[in-house]
Amino acid sequence: MDNVATAEHTDFEENTIAHTSDMGHSTATVSRDVRKTVGDIEAENPRMICRGVNVHYGDKHAIKDVSVDLGKNEVLAMIGPSGCGKSTFLRCLNRMNDTIDDCHVTGSISIDEQDIYDKSMDVVPLRAQVGMVFQKPNPFPKSIYDNIAYGPRIHGLVEDKEELDHLVEGSLRKAGLWAEVSDRLAQPGTGLSGGQQQRLCIARTIAVSPEVILMDEPCSALDPIATAKVEELIDELRENYTIAIVTHSMQQAARVSQRTAYFHLGDLIEVGSTEQIFNMPRHQLTEDYITGRFG
Amino acid sequence: MNDTTQKRNTMEIVKANLAKRYAREQRFRAYGIAAISLGMMFLLMLFISIIGNGYGAFMQTYVKLDIEFTADRIDPEGTRTEDALSAGNYGGLVKDSLKRMFPNVKKRTPKKQLYGLASSGAAYQLRKMVMDNPDLIGTTQSIWVTADDDVDMLVKGHIDRTLPEADRRMNDSQISWIERLEKEGRIEKRFNITFFTAGDSREPELAGIWGAAVGSIYTLLVTLALSFPIGVATAVYLEEFAPCNKWTDIIEVNINNLAAVPSIVFGLLGLAVFINFFGLPRSAPVVGGLVLTLMTLPTIIIASRAALKSVPPSIREAALGVGASKMQTITHHVLPLAMPGMLTGTIIGMAQALGETAPLLMIGMVAFIVDIPGGAFDPSTVLPVQIYLWADSPERAFVEKTSAAIMVLLGFLIMMNAIAVILRKRFERRW
Amino acid sequence: MQATFLLIVLLALSAVGYYLGHHRSLAVSGGRISHLHSLPTYYGFYTVLWCGIPALVLFALWMALQGTLITHLVISGLPADIQALPSTELHLFLNNIQNMVSGNIVSGDITETMNNAAAHYKSLHSISGLLLTVLMLVLAIGGILWARKNIVPERRARNIVEKTVTVMLVLCSTVAIFTTLGIILSVLFESIRFFQQVPITDFIFGVNWSPQTAMREDQVGSSGAFGAIPLFVGTMLISMIAMTVAVPIGLMAAIYLSEYASSTVRAIAKPLLEILAGIPTVVYGFFAALTVAPFIRDLGDSVGLQVASESALAAGLVMGIMIIPFVSSLSDDVINAVPQSLRDGAYGLGATRSETIRQVIIPAALPGIVGGVLLAVSRAIGETMIVVMAAGLASNLTMNPLEAVTTVTVQIVTLLTGDQEFDSAKTLAAFALGLMLFTVTLVLNIIALSFVRKYREQYE
Known part of the structure; x- marks a missing residue:
């Protein structure tokens, strides 16, 4: 079994190499055509627009010429095999890659018609506008209350204690955590279970009332029950927010998203409505992945 | 609609507060730069003062x-x-x-x-x-x-x-x-x-550092001869053989504590045990070496353990897999791979020992000694103690001599540390 | 010299033993190494063990006991009237004899008895040396022969050698324990003897410290006063000054280097800061006494403040400089151990760098930082040379940093350097101070290390 999988994998890699070397022979414009994403990259009501995004880590070309829109009030799922660059791409959307020294981003990503990689763009308000939830739940080693209150406090969103209490409660309610923690807000956030911690992190993110929420495999460290709760939450949040989620689980993508983007080795291979991607993928690589021939 | 306005409001508030937050950010960063600059300034002042007085x-x-x-x-x-x-x-x-x-x-x-x-x-x-x-x-x-x-x-x-x-x-x-x-x-x-x-002299123009330097050399030789084998053996035992039990815990806690015990306490130990109990000669490099051995052992042990830890288990498994005994695995494979790290730790420990003064005062190495010591049992002094003695002398000319002796001592220390750094760079291995 | 010679001879014999053992194993193998249980090398080492270990053990015991034994024999050979002398005078007498033997200057007149005793001492010494040489040679050669006789193909030489090496490793690892034990016993015994002369309450709660021994019985303070409070206060004052310099600078430097600085700045600034840690304390002491103290005094004069030339401020300031790299490297480790995910969490919410540092990283790293600061305090308390050279000698119960104060370590050094008789309250007081110092630093270290360990476990 193992052997077969490996053989297939090798086979596939040869394919890609052939594919790449093809591009080597063609001119630059043609190569762009060859790599061009299958499907409709544009959303009906776009909130963020990415065009020709390239990311380099030192010498490594991690994201190759990716263009896609994030539609308003919709969940965009990004899927693909490990190391395909989907997380890297997600982290570009609120410039979290800035914290990595040799990371270099080109192309345009805009929100409200403003390029977020423009020199005049300030990352602090950007991240308040585009929030992020991480793969591993990362509550601060503070109380549950202080975890939620952290964002509003630093941004000066509330005037007094009462307003803050209200905001904390509201955020926890939206994250579906209120019932479980309302009686122990003063206890450390690190004492919660994994699923609760992740919902705490989501609550922490929405306490700043961002417009876009980026989620980087938010359920990969959670058990199935906790996963179900978070998925439910994502679905509810869609009403008010624009969400991009990176996931390893195709079922999850199918359950929570309206649109799906399939990444492969730094290329965005195909974008389309989730229904279409899962039912009739247009690109061979997407089909191979969906049908589980590799991944 | 209501929701959108609220969001607009949020962004406005965030933007309104930005100036204040960035000012705070700038201030904080300035504190950091100030701290670094102060540290550098102190270093510079120290060197200027020493070199200015001593050249x-x-x-x-x-x-x-x-x-x-x-x-x-x-x-x-x-x-x-x-x-x-x-x-x-x-x-x-x-x-x-x-x-x-x-x-x-x-x-x-x-x-x-x-x-x-x-x-x-x-x-x-x-x-x-x-x-x-x-x-x-x-x-x-x-x-x-x-x-x-x-x-x-x-x-x-x-x-x-x-x-x-x-x-x-x-x-x-x-x-x-x-x-x-x-x-x-x-x-x-x-x-x-x-x-x-x-050697030393009451007359500044006749005083030299060679006597103290020779004393330092003998002391360091004794220290090296004892602390390197004992340190490495302890590290090997703790890292490769020791079972996980109370006894091992006690040894570990002990070593960590000894690393933080004030050096002068080691001097008291040397005075009470080596001189008064065992009757070893006062002011002798051999006693100084013993005391410094006990003092530098924790440094060497900790460094050696780190070096042993960095050798991946796969190497050990490979050797054991071809039928080598545990001892053979360690002597043939693990120790050679860990040796650069151990040597680095030892050199740093020796540099520490070379600069140490306080415990040696306790065991009588402060005596005024004119002759160049001829062996590890002869009364002698060491470079840092010589510096201390000269610093205490009232003559203006000794200020100059003291600073110059410090320059020589620092020269040795810098050399030793440079060797350690080079050794580490040269043999550093990423697994 | 003789000792070195003996050891060299032993080394040479061991080499011979190795060769003989190796050779013998080949001889008994009948030409086929596979007939042997172990490789020939191990038979060589097996012989070396038999040759070296008994002789070395004898050597160590001899060296340890020889001095005491000879002294005893010399004393018992002395005329009765000298034997009856009080122990301090007897001690002085013996010291003189030793000085005579080693050709040093003798204090006082040389008497006939002294000459005789010195001759006695000399002869005992040479007899002992001769005896040791003979015994060691017998043991070493006997060992070789014994081992050689025992080499047969079935001898499990490798197992024996490895077992012996393991035992040696275990023995080496106990050195740390014996060191701690030695420290505790040596300071404890002398302290107990001190507390028999001076009540422990007087020592811990007394506010007068003047350990000088009086020349005449009727002099003021002829018994000496051993109230250690001024020393404790002085130590605390200087340590506090040091920490107020070192903690903010060290911590901010660590934060800047790990969170802000570009890799080039870090590559330059970090080693430079570490140079501060490598400078011997005696150099700092000289710097404090020569440059900083006069500078502070002049500064005080210019603003009309009376500053002592050995002010606590100067010593504390320089000690602070010495501790900066200590604090910064410990904090650096701790800050780097804070997981990146926490930083991401804060940045992801739109926190600025300083907000992330102050409100997330520092609180998360706090236990580790506290542990590091406690270790730094323990180092400040135990630091000796800076205060010996730059702080005062006279006890002074004050919290004014501009005055001269003295510290525990300064007094230990003062009491134990120079001429001393070992049993006086003055010298014993040094051990009592050493006991205090050791206890306080030990407690601080244990607390600090447990803080650091807990912190490490939290993020591992």
């Missing part, structure tokens, strides 16, 4: 005297035996020479001051010359002899000639003599060989 000590003032090797003074009996030659009045020769140059000095005190222009070491220098070559007797030679430390200080400009006479170490007539000597080209500054070849 002069590498030069020494010499006076040219016309010495008449009269037989009366040296060997009145005319036997020319070694004993007779070595008992000669060479100080008298120096005095005669100075008297001839300044015949006007008559009174007792000025005479004494005049004779004080040359160091008391000049007599030893002349004696050695005559002992080496008895034919000198009866001739007159121009000889450069070491000047007194006060002369040295004056020539180097450390005594302000413009001060009122009562406030300076040299009176007007002394200065006038020196000025005449300077005019006649009889005063010269030369490289100070004495400083690197002599």
